[in-house]
Amino acid sequence: MSGASGMTGSELVRQILESEKDSRIIGFDNFFASSIDTIRDFLDNSRFAFNEYDINDASKMRIVEEEVVREKGAFDRVVYINCAAVVHTEHFYEVEHTWETNVISMKSFLEQAIRVKADIYINCSTSEVYSMQSWNENGGVRESDYLMMSTAEHSQRTSYACGKLMTEFFMKDAVDKGKIKGCSIRFANVYSKHERFAKHIIPHIINELLEKNSVKLLENSKKNRRAFLHNIDSCRSVMALINSEKALDGTVYNVATDEEITIIDLTNKIAEKMGLPKPDIIFEGYRSSDPERRILNTEKIRTRTDWFPIITLDKGLEMCVASIER
Numbered sequence: 345m346s347g348a349s350g351m352t353g354s355e356l357v358r359q360i361l362e363s364e365k366d367s368r369i370i371g372f373d374n375f376f377a378s379s380i381d382t383i384r385d386f387l388d389n390s391r392f393a394f395n396e397y398d399i400n401d402a403s404k405m406r407i408v409e410e411e412v413v414r415e416k417g418a419f420d421r422v423v424y425i426n427c428a429a430v431v432h433t434e435h436f437y438e439v440e441h442t443w444e445t446n447v448i449s450m451k452s453f454l455e456q457a458i459r460v461k462a463d464i465y466i467n468c469s470t471s472e473v474y475s476m477q478s479w480n481e482n483g484g485v486r487e488s489d490y491l492m493m494s495t496a497e498h499s500q501r502t503s504y505a506c507g508k509l510m511t512e513f514f515m516k517d518a519v520d521k522g523k524i525k526g527c528s529i530r531f532a533n534v535y536s537k538h539e540r541f542a543k544h545i546i547p548h549i550i551n552e553l554l555e556k557n558s559v560k561l562l563e564n565s566k567k568n569r570r571a572f573l574h575n576i577d578s579c580r581s582v583m584a585l586i587n588s589e590k591a592l593d594g595t596v597y598n599v600a601t602d603e604e605i606t607i608i609d610l611t612n613k614i615a616e617k618m619g620l621p622k623p624d625i626i627f628e629g630y631r632s633s634d635p636e637r638r639i640l641n642t643e644k645i646r647t648r649t650d651w652f653p654i655i656t657l658d659k660g661l662e663m664c665v666a667s668i669e670r
């Protein structure tokens with residue numbers, strides 16, 4: 345597993361160790377956007393081997409490959425999960441970096457999985473690929489919908505989405521050619537209690553509220569709505585797909601919730617859960633090529649697997665607020 349100490353990776357480590365009792369995880373991360381803290385509790389577990397490796401470092405990836413080859417005989421199946429990526433809004437504009445890590449190294453990692461004859465490859469893609477057409481009047485965009493993307497004429501931000509879209513083609517090609525089974529997952533707005541210092545909207549609001557009773561939001565927030573997906577649920581979808589062989593046909597799966605909320609209501613809800621009065625909201629700055637809504641139709645994963653989200657926004661936010669050290 346790449347990106348093993350990230351938000352998704354670390355929760356997946358927890359869920360795999362808990363539910364797949366005969367499994368062993370070989371995980372790595374270069375701590376670009378995470379730290380050892382998220383996986384500290386698992387480091388003593390003999391079923392989890394972790395190393396500080398960069399997915400872009402071919403020599404380190406050879407070590408991972410050798411370890412998989414050495415160990416695979418003892419297991420029924422080998423699953424590659426690629427969570428390593430340059431993620432988060434502030435990095436979306438870094439074209440070269442996202443290309444190298446998110447596309448080139450996704451492909452190298454997939455080629456490694458094919459070389460070692462792994463059974464499954466899970467590719468983490470993103471709902472960002474829906475770009476400017478992230479919702480419709482029928483209750484959400486589908487995997488098969490045509491895309492309407494911002495381009496370099498509008499914003500460098502779309503380079504992240506374009507890179508992720510490219511990985512979906514590599515995934516489909518490998519499965520169509522019978523080299524491996526797998527799929528791509530388009531997650532939407534994942535959050536967790538581990539995100540406190542990141543720049544995503546939920547930790548941003550919590551941090552602002554902790555410092556003062558006012559929250560700075562982008563001008564976009566006057567209109568924007570989002571549906572948030574708790575990382576317990578995003579990782580449950582990975583587990584559901586891994587265990588649904590027929591679903592591993594190389595195609596794409598939307599993973600999201602239907603609980604849409606305006607960013608202003610989200611701010612007030614978090615303040616209420618923190619026991620604070622309704623905060624002042626200051627609007628400052630504008631992000632171009634940011635869709636007003638993002639609603640994903642999740643019928644495909646719900647019909648092909650037994651997945652459905654179990655963490656409501658209320659519960660998820662309570663978990664975030666409960667983890668704050670004041």
Ligand SMILES: NC(=O)c1ccc[n+]([C@@H]2O[C@H](COP(=O)([O-])OP(=O)(O)OC[C@H]3O[C@@H](n4cnc5c(N)ncnc54)[C@H](O)[C@@H]3O)[C@@H](O)[C@H]2O)c1
Nearest residue numbers: 347350351352374375376377378398399428429468531534
């Ligand atoms: N967070 C979201 O809302 C969201 C939404 C859609 C898709 N995704 C996708 O889900 C996957 C997991 O993202 P996440 O939310 O856990 O983000 P994250 O940033 O918490 O995790 C990504 C991990 O990859 C690691 N990483 C980055 N560059 C690396 C490199 N060169 N070598 C090794 N490790 C490296 C980071 O240190 C981090 O731990 C990513 O592919 C991301 O694109 C996330």
